[in-house]
Amino acid sequence: xxxxxxxxxxxxxxxxxxxxxxxxxxxxxxxxxxxxxxxxxxxxxxxxxxxxxxxxxxxxxxxxxxxxxxxxxxxxxxxxxxxxxxxxxxxxxxxxxxxxxxxxxxxxxxxxxxxxxxxxxxxxxxxxxxxxxxxxxxxxxxxxxxxxxxxxxxxxxxxxxxxxxxxxxxxxxxxxxxxxxxxx
Amino acid sequence: xxxxxxxxxxxxxxxxxxxxxxxxxxxxxxxxxxxxxxxxxxxxxxxxxxxxxxxxxxxxxxxxxxxxxxxxxxxxxxxxxxxxxxxxxxxxxxxxxxxxxxxxxxxxxxxxxxxxxxxxxxxxxxxxxxxxxxxxxxxxxxxxxxxxxxxxxxxxxxxxxxxxxxxxxxxxxxxxxxxxxxxx
DNA sequence: TTGCTTACTTACTAGTAAGTAAGTAACTTG
DNA sequence: CAAGTTACTTACTTACTAGTAAGTAAGCAA
Numbered sequence: 001x002x003x004x005x006x007x008x009x010x011x012x013x014x015x016x017x018x019x020x021x022x023x024x025x026x027x028x029x030x031x032x033x034x035x036x037x038x039x040x041x042x043x044x045x046x047x048x049x050x051x052x053x054x055x056x057x058x059x060x061x062x063x064x065x066x067x068x069x070x071x072x073x074x075x076x077x078x079x080x081x082x083x084x085x086x087x088x089x090x091x092x093x094x095x096x097x098x099x100x101x102x103x104x105x106x107x108x109x110x111x112x113x114x115x116x117x118x119x120x121x122x123x124x125x126x127x128x129x130x131x132x133x134x135x136x137x138x139x140x141x142x143x144x145x146x147x148x149x150x151x152x153x154x155x156x157x158x159x160x161x162x163x164x165x166x167x168x169x170x171x172x173x174x175x176x177x178x179x180x181x182x183x184x
Numbered sequence: 185x186x187x188x189x190x191x192x193x194x195x196x197x198x199x200x201x202x203x204x205x206x207x208x209x210x211x212x213x214x215x216x217x218x219x220x221x222x223x224x225x226x227x228x229x230x231x232x233x234x235x236x237x238x239x240x241x242x243x244x245x246x247x248x249x250x251x252x253x254x255x256x257x258x259x260x261x262x263x264x265x266x267x268x269x270x271x272x273x274x275x276x277x278x279x280x281x282x283x284x285x286x287x288x289x290x291x292x293x294x295x296x297x298x299x300x301x302x303x304x305x306x307x308x309x310x311x312x313x314x315x316x317x318x319x320x321x322x323x324x325x326x327x328x329x330x331x332x333x334x335x336x337x338x339x340x341x342x343x344x345x346x347x348x349x350x351x352x353x354x355x356x357x358x359x360x361x362x363x364x365x366x367x368x
Numbered sequence: 369t370t371g372c373t374t375a376c377t378t379a380c381t382a383g384t385a386a387g388t389a390a391g392t393a394a395c396t397t398g
Numbered sequence: 399c400a401a402g403t404t405a406c407t408t409a410c411t412t413a414c415t416a417g418t419a420a421g422t423a424a425g426c427a428a
Contacts, residue, residue, distance in 0.1 A: 022206045023290045025416080026415080037415095042374090042376065098286060101348050106207045119346065120350075142368070143364070150354060150357055154339045154358055155339060161281070164285050164289075174334050209385060219405095223406055
């Protein structure tokens with residue numbers, strides 16, 4: 001594997017999370033990596049190609065994480081998901097969905113499709129986690145697991161957005177209450 | 185009042201909600217209103233000035249709405265807030281906070297400050313609404329009203345982001361479950 | 369050693385961004 | 399009626415955007 005290609009994706013991921021997809025340029029990637037913007041275009045001909053790669057990496061990281069968690073009790077699995085978001089919070093990041101969804105209408109159909117897939121994957125996982133946890137009496141909640149999953153995901157997503165505006169304690173309050181709500 | 189100035193703010197509001205602050209240009213405003221981009225700069229010298237005006241208008245609309253609702257039972261007040269978001273959902277909009285928060289780091293300190301004020305205002309109102317509703321036995325929830333308010337707001341905010349990606353039924357499921365959770 | 373591929377650089381284009389200076393027509397005010 | 403103000407237009411600048419064409423140095427493959 002090329003080192004440079006990975007570095008570009010990593011930096012693009014950070015830039016999307018901090019500034020947003022439409023607010024960073026190839027220069028913002030090329031300069032810190034000490035290459036020319038044409039080098040970025042060599043690896044990712046269009047900005048959409050780069051965006052696709054960033055989303056792809058995120059989906060791989062997610063699948064890898066949940067696979068590692070699958071033997072744990074459901075409440076711990078969900079707490080670990082909250083931890084992933086907490087780390088982003090303290091790194092000054094928002095989540096990919098939270099950053100890309102507002103820009104959705106400005107993105108290529110391929111990027112939109114890939115974002116859809118990412119959303120489906122996370123909803124499906126949280127839904128299954130909640131369903132199993134409810135069967136095991138580890139989780140208690142009203143309504144369908146699918147509806148509850150949407151609430152949990154929307155809490156996590158927006159907690160990062162609110163934390164950016166109101167400070168990281170907003171994240172902690174949401175993350176704590178969210179897990180507590182499911183316990184009783 | 186000038187008609188043009190109002191039209192510019194209204195259109196900018198729509199563009200921020202649909203494309204994001206960094207993805208629209210003065211041309212996107214000037215062309216549909218059949219004026220030159222310099223006319224927009226006449227009313228709003230910098231893009232940040234325009235952004236400030238959009239946020240200011242939103243805050244005024246919010247204050248006006250909640251004032252009109254103040255005699256209603258708290259559950260109805262909250263349901264009306266959900267309705268405001270529902271209308272945005274079906275208009276293809278995200279909320280201002282949801283659009284501006286991801287771009288926060290790219291905005292001027294003044295815009296950031298104004299976004300902070302907007303966030304504080306909405307959190308304060310929801311907190312008070314939940315507190316009163318709990319006293320009246322209209323709402324039932326665990327934890328502090330402040331924490332619960334953050335959860336409600338994050339649900340509403342992200343429901344619009346998720347609806348954009350997953351379709352409007354995501355909003356409906358979140359909005360319904362959210363109100364139901366507070367009833368029992 | 370010849371030729372092909374990889375990973376770039378150099379140098380450029382065409383388009384668009386925000387922003388401005390100067391001018392003007394219409395309206396308002398003393 | 400004269401002077402100023404309002405709400406623009408015309409014409410422009412500077413800076414940056416994504417993207418490309420052509421060249422090159424290093425490595426590998428037959």
